[in-house]
Amino acid sequence: MPIILLALVVAMTALTGGQFAQVDNIVNVLRQVSFEGAIAFGMTAIIITGGIDLSVGSLVALTGVVGAVVMRQTGALPFEVSIGAGLTAAIACGALVGAVNGSVVAWGSVPPFIVTLSTMLIARGAAFIVAGGKPVYELPEQLITLGRGFLFEGVSGRLVPIPVAMMLAVYALFGTLLARTVTGREIVAVGSNEAAARLAGIPVKRTKLLVYLLTGAICGLVGLMHVGKLMAGDPKVGDMWELNVIAAVVVGGTSLFGGRGTMTGTLLGALIIGVLNNSLNLLHVEHFWQKIVLGGVILAASLADAGFRRLEGSRT
Amino acid sequence: MAPDPSAPPRVRFHRIGKRFGGVTALDDVSFDVSPGSVHALVGENGAGKSTLMNILAGVIRPDAGSLELDGEPVTIESPRQAQSLGVAIVHQELAIVEHLSVCQNVFLGRWPRGRLGMIDRRRLETETARLFEPLGMTLPWRAPAGALSVAQRQMVEIARALSQEAQTLVLDEPSAVLTPREVSALFGVVRSLTDTGVSVMYISHRLEEVFEIADAVTVLRDGRTISTRPIDVTTRDQLIRETVGRELSTQFPQRRHAIGEVVLETKGLTAVHRFDNVSFTVRSGEVFALTGLVGAGRSSVAQAIFGAIRTPRGSLRIGDTAGPFRSPRAAQRAGIAFVPEDRKTEGLLLERSVRENLTLAYRHDAAKAGLLSLKRERRLTRTMIEEHGVKTASTEQPMSTLSGGNQQKALLARWLCHAHRLVILDEPTRGVDVGAKADIFAMIHELASKGAAVLMVTSVLPEALGMADRIGVMREGKLVAILDNMDRQATQVAILNAAVGEDEYINAT
Numbered sequence: 139m140p141i142i143l144l145a146l147v148v149a150m151t152a153l154t155g156g157q158f159a160q161v162d163n164i165v166n167v168l169r170q171v172s173f174e175g176a177i178a179f180g181m182t183a184i185i186i187t188g189g190i191d192l193s194v195g196s197l198v199a200l201t202g203v204v205g206a207v208v209m210r211q212t213g214a215l216p217f218e219v220s221i222g223a224g225l226t227a228a229i230a231c232g233a234l235v236g237a238v239n240g241s242v243v244a245w246g247s248v249p250p251f252i253v254t255l256s257t258m259l260i261a262r263g264a265a266f267i268v269a270g271g272k273p274v275y276e277l278p279e280q281l282i283t284l285g286r287g288f289l290f291e292g293v294s295g296r297l298v299p300i301p302v303a304m305m306l307a308v309y310a311l312f313g314t315l316l317a318r319t320v321t322g323r324e325i326v327a328v329g330s331n332e333a334a335a336r337l338a339g340i341p342v343k344r345t346k347l348l349v350y351l352l353t354g355a356i357c358g359l360v361g362l363m364h365v366g367k368l369m370a371g372d373p374k375v376g377d378m379w380e381l382n383v384i385a386a387v388v389v390g391g392t393s394l395f396g397g398r399g400t401m402t403g404t405l406l407g408a409l410i411i412g413v414l415n416n417s418l419n420l421l422h423v424e425h426f427w428q429k430i431v432l433g434g435v436i437l438a439a440s441l442a443d444a445g446f447r448r449l450e451g452s453r454t
Numbered sequence: 455m456a457p458d459p460s461a462p463p464r465v466r467f468h469r470i471g472k473r474f475g476g477v478t479a480l481d482d483v484s485f486d487v488s489p490g491s492v493h494a495l496v497g498e499n500g501a502g503k504s505t506l507m508n509i510l511a512g513v514i515r516p517d518a519g520s521l522e523l524d525g526e527p528v529t530i531e532s533p534r535q536a537q538s539l540g541v542a543i544v545h546q547e548l549a550i551v552e553h554l555s556v557c558q559n560v561f562l563g564r565w566p567r568g569r570l571g572m573i574d575r576r577r578l579e580t581e582t583a584r585l586f587e588p589l590g591m592t593l594p595w596r597a598p599a600g601a602l603s604v605a606q607r608q609m610v611e612i613a614r615a616l617s618q619e620a621q622t623l624v625l626d627e628p629s630a631v632l633t634p635r636e637v638s639a640l641f642g643v644v645r646s647l648t649d650t651g652v653s654v655m656y657i658s659h660r661l662e663e664v665f666e667i668a669d670a671v672t673v674l675r676d677g678r679t680i681s682t683r684p685i686d687v688t689t690r691d692q693l694i695r696e697t698v699g700r701e702l703s704t705q706f707p708q709r710r711h712a713i714g715e716v717v718l719e720t721k722g723l724t725a726v727h728r729f730d731n732v733s734f735t736v737r738s739g740e741v742f743a744l745t746g747l748v749g750a751g752r753s754s755v756a757q758a759i760f761g762a763i764r765t766p767r768g769s770l771r772i773g774d775t776a777g778p779f780r781s782p783r784a785a786q787r788a789g790i791a792f793v794p795e796d797r798k799t800e801g802l803l804l805e806r807s808v809r810e811n812l813t814l815a816y817r818h819d820a821a822k823a824g825l826l827s828l829k830r831e832r833r834l835t836r837t838m839i840e841e842h843g844v845k846t847a848s849t850e851q852p853m854s855t856l857s858g859g860n861q862q863k864a865l866l867a868r869w870l871c872h873a874h875r876l877v878i879l880d881e882p883t884r885g886v887d888v889g890a891k892a893d894i895f896a897m898i899h900e901l902a903s904k905g906a907a908v909l910m911v912t913s914v915l916p917e918a919l920g921m922a923d924r925i926g927v928m929r930e931g932k933l934v935a936i937l938d939n940m941d942r943q944a945t946q947v948a949i950l951n952a953a954v955g956e957d958e959y960i961n962a963t
Contacts, residue, residue, distance in 0.1 A: 331800075
């Protein structure tokens with residue numbers, strides 16, 4: 139399903155008269171979707187368990203700011219040490235907040251929407267407090283490579299931006315996790331039928347904790363790379379990201395009811411949204427109309443999912 | 455009002471048939487219900503009573519046959535239409551809104567309106583009182599319905615049906631949750647209803663009640679009408695024979711294996727509001743059946759042993775491992791298998807593949823260090839499918855496409871691919887056709903002969919009598935009797951005596 143949609147959207151780019159098909163432009167599209175795309179893989183795992191995480195955008199800001207502060211404090215040390223410390227701090231902070239989300243969802247039996255709505259607000263507030271109300275500067279200058287650098291630049295030129303490589307690595311990791319591991323099987327089972335999963339001896343609560351924790355960790359990774367892109371730890375970043383991320387997951391065919399979804403679908407979903415935004419830009423479509431088109435695409439994808447469900451249901 | 459022989463029947467079921475996937479629920483069901491009579495419908499669980507009543511209520515559509523009401527052919531396409539045709543059903547699960555008052559519940563959604571569209575409370579109360587008058591009872595009209603007893607809630611539902619001018623009232627096992635006094639009050643109400651010309655269809659497992667209240671009785675078995683007769687030419691033995699049908703000895707495997715040491719031992723096991731002070735043992739090679747009326751707590755006991763329900767008091771031991779277990783996972787590690795009662799909500803991942811369903815409990819079998827080999831998993835699945843005779847097109851078929859019997863076998867296969875010290879089966883033959891039933895009985899038999907202790911929860915008495923070596927009977931959360939059935943000599947009467955309570959049973963006969 140998502141692959142057909144992507145083909146349609148790409149076909150539509152013909153309207154740009156070849157502008158879309160430029161290598162530079164395609165690399166650009168990939169780079170634009172890489173941060174939110176990477177988080178979308180974690181979000182897919184969460185949504186498959188029947189949950190949702192609204193805190194991801196705020197968490198990108200918080201982890202970025204935390205990482206930035208750590209790097210500023212360790213600025214006197216060699217840059218590898220300083221950046222390593224910042225990265226570790228950002229990922230640990232993300233994982234910690236994710237673990238809080240997961241624990242309250244699993245053991246507190248509070249709906250994920252409410253839990254992560256709360257942590258969304260808390261993380262955003264905390265980001266401003268840690269940053270002291272304004273962006274954190276004075277960072278190691280090598281950090282910019284993480285946000286704007288290229289992999290194998292010596293060999294292939296500016297073809298593989300580091301954020302894109304990061305997104306693909308997260309995709310490979312989570313794709314394997316979901317489809318090829320016992321843990322992945324447990325994630326799907328929890329979302330497909332929680333009572334049955336529990337009675338089949340699956341640690342339901344631990345599984346829920348895990349998906350939120352992993353998603354938080356990705357937010358930390360993305361948060362720090364985003365600091366590299368801006369060369370500042372800005373507490374305002376990541377605004378509305380949670381919605382873009384959820385949109386990519388839904389367009390990718392993952393069911394919000396849980397129990398069904400793939401990482402490849404989410405990758406395609408992120409690309410569909412990226413290509414759509416990019417070609418509408420190239421066609422000089424007004425920003426307001428872009429939002430309407432994007433909203434329509436999400437609605438259509440969800441309707442298709444609901445239709446598919448009915449089809450499945452009628453067979454029983 | 456005495457039934458008028460010349461009047462057309464209030465309800466005529468004519469050659470009704472219904473299939474669900476591969477399972478025939480109803481086949482060629484025909485009988486008449488006279489106006490102003492009490493017509494009892496008896497049959498085992500799964501005989502098709504609920505399906506038939508759901509057809510009458512417009513919840514499901516028959517595949518074949520026709521319905522007539524008062525001589526007029528009708529097709530009932532929705533519950534709303536059934537209501538307008540004067541058909542009302544009081545289900546076992548009562549539809550009461552607990553925080554609304556009694557009279558608001560009676561007129562739920564059809565409240566008399568006064569000025570400004572507000573509910574006219576005075577009229578509401580007078581009309582409620584008027585409805586209850588012929589029933590010979592009063593209730594606290596203004597109190598929230600949540601404060602009512604189960605029996606009073608039933609009365610609210612009956613009054614609701616009357617307010618809709620129901621001419622046909624279906625009572626689905628109304629007595630299962632009532633005390634003897636409440637049952638006799640209910641019968642008084644039923645009689646006063648038939649006096650006004652209402653037909654009552656009365657579904658019950660308790661034959662004594664059928665003889666007390668019914669004018670006619672229809673026996674359903676395996677989706678077919680076996681007989682319809684006036685009650686005064688019917689005997690108890692006849693009904694039992696027709697309900698149970700086949701000869702028990704041919705349906706159940708002969709037991710040969712020896713019984714070994716104690717595997718499961720519970721002492722004073724208690725779960726608040728579910729069951730109280732339950733103590734029993736199950737030995738290796740033994741099949742122990744746990745039975746009792748709906749709501750007696752049998753399934754809760756099974757779930758508690760498997761760690762799915764907390765038991766704050768009492769002890770539990772599996773071999774030398776001490777319980778109670780804190781989670782199903784812990785129980786599984788101690789060597790317990792558990793096949794739940796409701797395979798759709800508690801057992802299967804319906805939208806996932808047969809393969810994912812079968813390997814779920816022992817998912818690590820196909821994995822090394824947490825990494826799955828799909829090839830190995832498919833091979834394991836194929837072995838399980840063959841060994842347990844699961845009929846499926848492939849290992850990748852969604853579980854929802856299998857028939858009820860094959861889904862149940864798949865669920866058994868999920869667990870029985872490993873040996874366990876204790877196997878718990880909760881209603882293992884619910885919604886399963888006769889052929890699959892025999893296969894499942896053979897599986898249970900084989901388990902026991904290999905030395906597992908088997909705990910089988912069942913509401914189907916012939917099944918308990920045919921399969922179990924001992925039968926535990928539960929009533930109102932207590933284990934009230936354990937009957938010896940090594941020589942298959944225990945009787946339905948003995949079980950019912952214990953399940954219903956001695957005095958009550960004697961009173962009823």
